[in-house]
Structure formats: structure tokens, C-alpha cells
Amino acid sequence: MCGTAKSTNYAETVPSSPTSTLIELGQRAKAAGRVLARSSSDARNEALERAAELLDQRVDRVLEANATDVVRAEASGADATTLDRLRLDPARVSAMAGGLRQVAALPDPVGEVVDGWVRPNGLRVQRVRVPLGVVGIIYENRPNVTSDAAGLCLKSGNAVLLRGSSSSIASNQAIATTLREGWGKAGLPVDGVGLVEDTSRESAVAFMQLDGLIDCLIPRGGPSLLASVREHATVPFVLDGAGNCHVYVDRHADLAMAESIVVNAKVQRPGVCNSAETVLVHRDVADPFLPRLAAAMPEVTLLGDAAARAVLPDIGPAGDQEFATEFLGLTLAVAVVDDLDGAIDHIARFSSGHSEAIVTGDLATADRFTAEVDAAAVLVNASTRFIDGEELGLGAEIGISTQKLHARGPMGLRQLTSVKYVVSGNGQVRS
Amino acid sequence: MCGTAKSTNYAETVPSSPTSTLIELGQRAKAAGRVLARSSSDARNEALERAAELLDQRVDRVLEANATDVVRAEASGADATTLDRLRLDPARVSAMAGGLRQVAALPDPVGEVVDGWVRPNGLRVQRVRVPLGVVGIIYENRPNVTSDAAGLCLKSGNAVLLRGSSSSIASNQAIATTLREGWGKAGLPVDGVGLVEDTSRESAVAFMQLDGLIDCLIPRGGPSLLASVREHATVPFVLDGAGNCHVYVDRHADLAMAESIVVNAKVQRPGVCNSAETVLVHRDVADPFLPRLAAAMPEVTLLGDAAARAVLPDIGPAGDQEFATEFLGLTLAVAVVDDLDGAIDHIARFSSGHSEAIVTGDLATADRFTAEVDAAAVLVNASTRFIDGEELGLGAEIGISTQKLHARGPMGLRQLTSVKYVVSGNGQVRS
Numbered sequence: 001m002c003g004t005a006k007s008t009n010y011a012e013t014v015p016s017s018p019t020s021t022l023i024e025l026g027q028r029a030k031a032a033g034r035v036l037a038r039s040s041s042d043a044r045n046e047a048l049e050r051a052a053e054l055l056d057q058r059v060d061r062v063l064e065a066n067a068t069d070v071v072r073a074e075a076s077g078a079d080a081t082t083l084d085r086l087r088l089d090p091a092r093v094s095a096m097a098g099g100l101r102q103v104a105a106l107p108d109p110v111g112e113v114v115d116g117w118v119r120p121n122g123l124r125v126q127r128v129r130v131p132l133g134v135v136g137i138i139y140e141n142r143p144n145v146t147s148d149a150a151g152l153c154l155k156s157g158n159a160v161l162l163r164g165s166s167s168s169i170a171s172n173q174a175i176a177t178t179l180r181e182g183w184g185k186a187g188l189p190v191d192g193v194g195l196v197e198d199t200s201r202e203s204a205v206a207f208m209q210l211d212g213l214i215d216c217l218i219p220r221g222g223p224s225l226l227a228s229v230r231e232h233a234t235v236p237f238v239l240d241g242a243g244n245c246h247v248y249v250d251r252h253a254d255l256a257m258a259e260s261i262v263v264n265a266k267v268q269r270p271g272v273c274n275s276a277e278t279v280l281v282h283r284d285v286a287d288p289f290l291p292r293l294a295a296a297m298p299e300v301t302l303l304g305d306a307a308a309r310a311v312l313p314d315i316g317p318a319g320d321q322e323f324a325t326e327f328l329g330l331t332l333a334v335a336v337v338d339d340l341d342g343a344i345d346h347i348a349r350f351s352s353g354h355s356e357a358i359v360t361g362d363l364a365t366a367d368r369f370t371a372e373v374d375a376a377a378v379l380v381n382a383s384t385r386f387i388d389g390e391e392l393g394l395g396a397e398i399g400i401s402t403q404k405l406h407a408r409g410p411m412g413l414r415q416l417t418s419v420k421y422v423v424s425g426n427g428q429v430r431s
Numbered sequence: 432m433c434g435t436a437k438s439t440n441y442a443e444t445v446p447s448s449p450t451s452t453l454i455e456l457g458q459r460a461k462a463a464g465r466v467l468a469r470s471s472s473d474a475r476n477e478a479l480e481r482a483a484e485l486l487d488q489r490v491d492r493v494l495e496a497n498a499t500d501v502v503r504a505e506a507s508g509a510d511a512t513t514l515d516r517l518r519l520d521p522a523r524v525s526a527m528a529g530g531l532r533q534v535a536a537l538p539d540p541v542g543e544v545v546d547g548w549v550r551p552n553g554l555r556v557q558r559v560r561v562p563l564g565v566v567g568i569i570y571e572n573r574p575n576v577t578s579d580a581a582g583l584c585l586k587s588g589n590a591v592l593l594r595g596s597s598s599s600i601a602s603n604q605a606i607a608t609t610l611r612e613g614w615g616k617a618g619l620p621v622d623g624v625g626l627v628e629d630t631s632r633e634s635a636v637a638f639m640q641l642d643g644l645i646d647c648l649i650p651r652g653g654p655s656l657l658a659s660v661r662e663h664a665t666v667p668f669v670l671d672g673a674g675n676c677h678v679y680v681d682r683h684a685d686l687a688m689a690e691s692i693v694v695n696a697k698v699q700r701p702g703v704c705n706s707a708e709t710v711l712v713h714r715d716v717a718d719p720f721l722p723r724l725a726a727a728m729p730e731v732t733l734l735g736d737a738a739a740r741a742v743l744p745d746i747g748p749a750g751d752q753e754f755a756t757e758f759l760g761l762t763l764a765v766a767v768v769d770d771l772d773g774a775i776d777h778i779a780r781f782s783s784g785h786s787e788a789i790v791t792g793d794l795a796t797a798d799r800f801t802a803e804v805d806a807a808a809v810l811v812n813a814s815t816r817f818i819d820g821e822e823l824g825l826g827a828e829i830g831i832s833t834q835k836l837h838a839r840g841p842m843g844l845r846q847l848t849s850v851k852y853v854v855s856g857n858g859q860v861r862s
Contacts (some may be wrong), residue, residue: 392854
């Protein structure tokens with residue numbers, strides 16, 4: 001799942017061309033990808049198990065590398081959140097190994113026949129899932145992404161090119177080296193994992209321009225990284241975007257359920273993309289609902305429009321700027337709407353297209369909300385926090401797409417594949 | 432299906448920002464898209480039928496507009512192929528109307544439940560097909576694209592923004608006006624069809640940068656247009672790319688079948704992307720096969736590598752440059768390969784990833800070819816000319832994608848949709 005916004009300003013980077021070192025890394029990944037594409041599911045699972053064992057055995061080596069990253073980050077004045085994301089401990093390394101084993105246990109998406117049919121002339125047509133080839137991951141300072149992303153890419157038959165941040169380079173090197181050895185022990189090409197060692201900002205832009213070498217780029221990071229990908233990437237990409245998520249409490253809502261859902265969506269883990277940022281309340285239930293909501297989550301700062309402040313006079317004001325903000329913390333904007341149309345319009349205006357929820361007992365209202373709200377996920381009577389690959393049962397996720405092409409919503413193993421038409425005949429020609 | 436390469440040099444265009452006129456056009460399309468997304472299948476089919484009737488009724492008006500385009504093109508010295516693509520006649524206008532009716536008769540992809548399941552906590556999860564929103568089409572001088580693309584976009588619940596070439600602007604205006612009226616007669620928003628009137632090169636680039644207004648851009652044109660999209664587009668796009676297609680004649684091939692397939696793949700319609708550009712022949716069958724192939728298609732100019740020229744001494748030479756060329760005409764490159772690996776390697780090196788065929792009677796060889804060749808479509812014992820939306824049974828196509836994300840191979844109505852997660856509960860919150 002996506003994390004909070006980061007501070008690196010990628011938008012300031014100067015475009016540059018890929019260096020020969022970077023191109024060579026890409027070419028080795030490409031060649032490895034061709035081998036992985038025809039590898040057996042057994043071999044790929046074996047590689048994941050071997051890498052997990054090695055991570056467990058080498059926990060001290062990984063922690064030692066990580067300690068150098070942490071010391072450097074502390075010296076440069078990194079804040080507590082950044083340090084927490086960066087820091088590994090035995091439990092976190094063990095969790096990385098466990099993640100690889102979990103991925104090994106998932107069904108293999110490669111070779112799945114998506115659909116198939118026979119044409120009147122006897123041609124048999126199948127669409128078959130195939131790996132993408134080389135998946136590029138550009139990410140910020142969480143070292144566990146190195147292992148998680150590489151595991152999902154291998155399971156789906158892909159090579160992975162990793163470009164992490166300078167702050168976690170020693171940790172990433174230690175982890176990537178271990179994974180490469182794991183792949184090798186299973187007879188698979190070690191270049192199925194490639195790590196970019198040059199973590200300059202120029203190299204980030206060059207990475208996004210490895211045309212013909214990266215088949216799909218997935219950025220994992222804050223708004224500045226995403227903006228840089230939009231601006232500079234020339235390779236195909238899928239954006240794991242921001243979540244400005246809403247919960248609409250309809251006049252037909254069970255208010256106890258609404259309270260529980262809004263509180264969960266806001267406070268259960270406020271720093272992530274599927275947490276709620278704005279609650280929209282139908283005017284008919286604003287009087288009873290808003291005071292009980294405020295009482296139920298005293299730790300949350302509410303900011304309201306005029307109608308909300310008429311009910312809760314002590315809260316601060318919310319306008320377009322607040323409604324457009326992904327707070328990623330214990331702040332919630334509140335707006336009172338006249339009806340369902342008002343809620344749908346507000347969401348159309350401010351939503352980032354991630355996850356949008358309604359609480360209602362009315363069937364027609366629920367149906368219109370799910371049909372008309374344009375987002376990766378719409379929920380009825382459930383917390384936005386469920387829009388996550390594991391919670392939805394995908395097994396694992398590489399990110400949550402807020403775009404409409406290729407993948408939308410939580411991306412699991414299938415979203416790391418493409419399809420190939422396989423057409424079989426016995427001499428058919430076209431007339 | 433894709434056409435031949437065109438000559439417009441988009442790569443020379445200077446980037447520019449969208450004008451207020453263009454942005455307004457995009458905003459109107461976006462608003463229309465929201466209405467179309469919740470329109471009924473009946474209303475959309477009605478609009479297609481009404482537009483078809485209007486096209487039939489107004490054939491004279493459309494032909495008159497087209498005549499001004501043709502006169503202008505002739506005056507500017509356009510070649511015969513360009514004029515043929517541009518010129519409409521009563522049969523071609525009637526075919527446009529017929530195309531709209533055919534699309535109306537296809538199944539509606541919108542609302543299709545792709546898959547669905549129930550989580551252990553009772554949450555019901557469905558993935559439902561929804562329209563993309565606004566599809567942008569940038570195309571060259573075929574006026575029928577105006578009608579064909581708009582019909583497919585409407586059927587799939589999308590608004591369409593059309594940006595054709597200056598050479599066909601009068602034809603496009605006449606057709607788009609008719610379509611808009613047809614949409615209106617069915618009670619659907621006329622802005623579901625938008626035509627960019629400014630056909631300057633700057634406007635083409637600005638069109639590719641309508642961020643937030645175009646949900647998917649599909650270019651229909653030659654290599655220069657595709658290069659410009661890769662370079663300038665900031666909106667999501669799907670490339671309808673080039674076809675450097677191969678037929679590999681294995682040593683286990685039935686040579687009569689191989690002859691028939693290669694001839695069909697080369698000469699049945701040489702100017703299109705799914706025609707063959709290179710034949711690869713296993714060394715064991717080069718002696719019997721190449722002379723009969725040459726005799727079977729005397730109109731084709733063969734260009735061979737050294738081994739091919741040892742069998743056919745009169746043909747010209749082929750090297751890397753020829754093997755990389757999409758001739759789109761009556762020229763065919765010939766290479767003799769040592770074995771299946773040689774064929775796969777040649778294809779990996781020169782293929783554009785469109786359609787690749789093998790002729791063989793050996794099962795293991797066919798299986799390895801289909802598994803290891805990386806292309807949108809692989810064929811066994813059939814002509815590459817079948818890789819086309821209608822031939823494969825998709826009903827119609829908006830293009831043939833040679834990229835791996837979102838859509839690969841012929842793109843039908845489903846490829847003009849996205850999916851939305853619809854999650855229903857009864858108060859579930861995350862713990």
C-alpha cells in the first residue's frame with residue numbers, strides 16, 4: 001500500500017540521458033527477463049524460498065548495511081518518520097523473508113488463459129497471460145520495497161530494475177545482493193534483479209527514459225516523484241497515485257454504522273492513501289451526526305464548511321483548498337451537502353479517483369453512487385481502508401493505480417502481466 | 432486496422448500549451464462523458480442508428496465538403512495514395528453509416544462484471560467495466576476514422592475528442608456535425624463528439640497535453656506521429672504501432688501450406704501493419720522452398736541474406752537495415768536460419784512486437800515458438816493477416832496495440848473501457 005507524501009523534490013531534476021552503465025544494467029535485465037518468461041513456476045517459487053532463507057541467514061549483514069544508512073540519515077537531520085521508514089530490525093527483515101514465502105504460495109498468473117474462442121474458419125484464438133518483461137520500480141526510502149517488489153516481479157515472470165533513494169542505498173544493496181543469490185540458487189538469472197547504484201537525481205530521470213528496456217515503470221513515492229514521472233518518463237508507466245478519499249453519510253444512513261466507518265477510515269491509519277480526508281454529510285442528518293462524530297474522535301481536527309460550522313461552531317473553516325488536500329494525518333474536512341447529487345458533484349470536483357464510500361440503507365441511492373462516482377473503487381457501507389490488495393484478496397500488491405489504463409485500483413500479480421494472442425490454424429489464409 | 436506510414440513530420444513540431452478554445456472543448460467533452468457513462472445501452476444504440484440515418488440522408492453534403500478537401504489536396508500536389516485515402520464517394524459514406532449500425536449491434540461492454548468474489552469478512556467485491564471517460568483520437572487523412580472512432584467510443588460509453596489532419600478538415604467537420612446531431616436525437620449530449628478545428632502542428636502537441644481532460648489518447652498514423660506522441664504526450668496513451676512481421680518456415684513445415692501462408696501474408700494487402708515483411712526459412716528446407724516461393728509471387732521483390740542468395744542468386748542483398756524495415760509494399764526480406772533458436776533470435780532482434788507466425792507440423796516446435804516469441808500475437812499455421820479485430824471476432828477495432836500495458840493486439844470495445852472496484856458491505860471496518 002502507498003505511504004505518505006515524501007519531501008524529495010524530483011521536479012527540480014534536470015533531464016539527462018541514460019548512461020552506458022544504466023543502459024547495460026537495463027540490457028542485462030532485459031536478457032534475464034527473456035529467460036524468466038519461459039521459466040517454470042516451480043523454479044520461480046524455489047528462487048523465492050531460497051532468497052527468503054538467505055535473508056533469514058544474513059539478517060546481521062542486512063542490519064549492518066542498514067545501520068550505515070541510518071547513521072548517515074541521522075547526521076543529515078532526517079525526521080523521526082523518515083528514520084522509522086528507513087530503519088530495519090530483525091522483525092522487519094524476517095517480515096521481508098515471510099513476504100517472499102507468501103508470494104511463492106500465491107497462484108502463478110503466467111500462462112493463465114484469459115479467454116479463447118474458435119472462429120468460423122477454424123482458427124483457434126486464445127489470449128494468454130505473459131510477463132511484461134522488465135518492470136522498473138522507482139521508490140523512496142523504504143528498504144522493504146526492494147524485497148517486496150522483486151518478489152512480486154519474479155513470481156509474475158518479470159525481471160525487475162530497482163532504483164531506490166540515496167538514503168537507503170546500502171540497505172538496498174545488501175537486500176538486492178541476497179535476492180540475486182537466491183534467484184541464482186534456483187538456476188534463474190541473477191540479473192533478474194538489477195539495482196541502480198547511482199542515486200543522483202539525474203539518474204532518476206534517466207531511469208524513466210530507458211526506452212525499450214523498461215516495459216512498465218511503477219513509481220512508489222510522493223507527489224513530487226509522480227509529477228516527475230508524468231513529465232519525464234518516456235517508458236510506459238502506471239501511477240500509484242494520491243488518495244483524496246471521501247465518505248458520504250446519506251440521510252438513509254445508519255448513524256452508528258456511519259460513525260464507525262468514518263472513524264475507521266480516518267484514524268485507523270491516517271498516513272496512507274486509502275484513509276478518508278473529507279466526510280460529506282446529508283443536510284437532514286448533519287444535526288444528529290456531526291456532534292457524535294466529533295465526540296467519537298476527539299484526536300481529529302475537524303475543518304468544516306459554513307453549514308458544518310453552524311452545527312459545530314468550534315471547528316475551523318474548510319474551503320476549496322482544504323477539500324483538495326490529502327491531509328495524511330489527523331485532520332478531516334467536513335461538508336454538508338443538499339443531497340446525493342451534491343455529494344457526487346463534490347467528489348467529482350475534488351476526488352483523486354482512489355476510493356470513495358457511501359453509508360446508506362437506501363438501495364437506489366447506493367446504486368446511483370456506485371454507478372456515477374468515478375474512482376478506482378467505490379464502497380457501500382464499508383471503510384475506505386479496505387481498498388488494498390491484501391484486504392481485497394489479491395494476495396499482495398505492488399501499488400494502487402489511480403489511472404484508468406492497464407490497471408485501476410490495487411495491483412496484484414495479474415497486473416504485472418500482459419496478454420498475448422495465440423492463434424492456431426491449419427493453413428488458413430485471408431481472402 | 433492500421434494504415435501505411437504517412438509523411439507528416441510531427442517530430443518537428445514545437446511544444447505549445449493548450450489554448451483556451453482547446454481546453455473548453457475538452458471540458459465540454461469531459462462533461463458529456465459523465466452523462467454518457469450513465470446512459471443506457473438503448474440510448475447509445477439509438478444514437479448510432481440516428482447518426483447512420485443522417486449520414487445516409489446527407490451524403491451530398493458530406494461529399495461536397497470532401498470535394499473541397501480533395502481540390503485543396505490536389506492543388507498542393509498530394510500523391511495518388513493520399514488522394515485515395517482522402518476521397519469519399521457514395522459507397523464510402525454508406526460504409527461509414529453501415530459501420531455505425533454494425534457497432535450498434537455489438538454487445539455493450541459497459542457494466543460487464545469482469546470478476547467478483549466475497550471476502551471472509553463478508554465484503555462483496557466486484558470489478559465492473561466502466562467507460563474510460565474521454566478518448567482522444569489523433570489521426571491523419573482518412574475521414575472515415577471520424578465516424579468509425581466516434582461510433583466505437585460512443586458504444587463503449589465514452590466521449591470522443593477528434594483531432595484529424597488539416598487536409599481532411601472540411602470532411603471531418605461535415606461528418607462530426609452529423610454525428611453530433613445523431614447523438615442529440617437520441618437525447619445524448621452532442622458534445623460527446625468534439626472536433627478540434629485548429630489543425631496546426633502546435634495544436635497537435637497541445638492536444639496530447641490535455642491533462643485531466645483526455646483519459647486515453649490513441650494515435651492513428653505513421654511513425655512520425657507515434658514518435659511525437661511518445662515525446663510530447665502527457666496524457667495516457669495507447670500506441671497503434673508499426674508491424675515488422677515475420678513468417679518462419681520450419682523444417683517440419685508443409686511447404687505447400689507455407690507457400691500459401693507467406694504469399695497471403697505478403698501480397699493480399701501489402702500496405703498494412705499485419706502484412707509480412709520478412710520470411711525466415713530453416714536451412715534444411717531453403718533449397719526446395721525458396722525457388723517455389725519466388726515463382727509463386729513474381730510481383731514481389733525478394734532481398735536475401737547470403738544463404739538465401741546462394742539459393743536464389745538473382746535477388747538483391749538484405750542486411751540489418753532491410754530486416755529492420757517495414758516495407759509496406761511488394762518487397763520481402765528473406766533470411767535462412769539454422770534452427771528454431773535462430774528464428775526466435777532474429778525475431779527478438781527485429782520484430783516490432785506485432786504479429787509473428789510459424790509454419791510447422793511439429794508440436795514441440797510450435798509450442799516453443801508461441802511461448803518464446805514476444806509479440807502481441809503469435810500464429811501457428813495461419814497468415815499474419817488475421818491479426819485484426821474483425822478477423823479475430825472482436826466485431827470492430829479502434830487500432831492494434833503493440834504495447835504491453837492496458838491493451839495488446841487488436842483493440843475492440845472492451846479495450847475502450849476501464850474497470851472499477853465495487854465493494855459492498857454492511858458496516859465493515861478494518862482492524
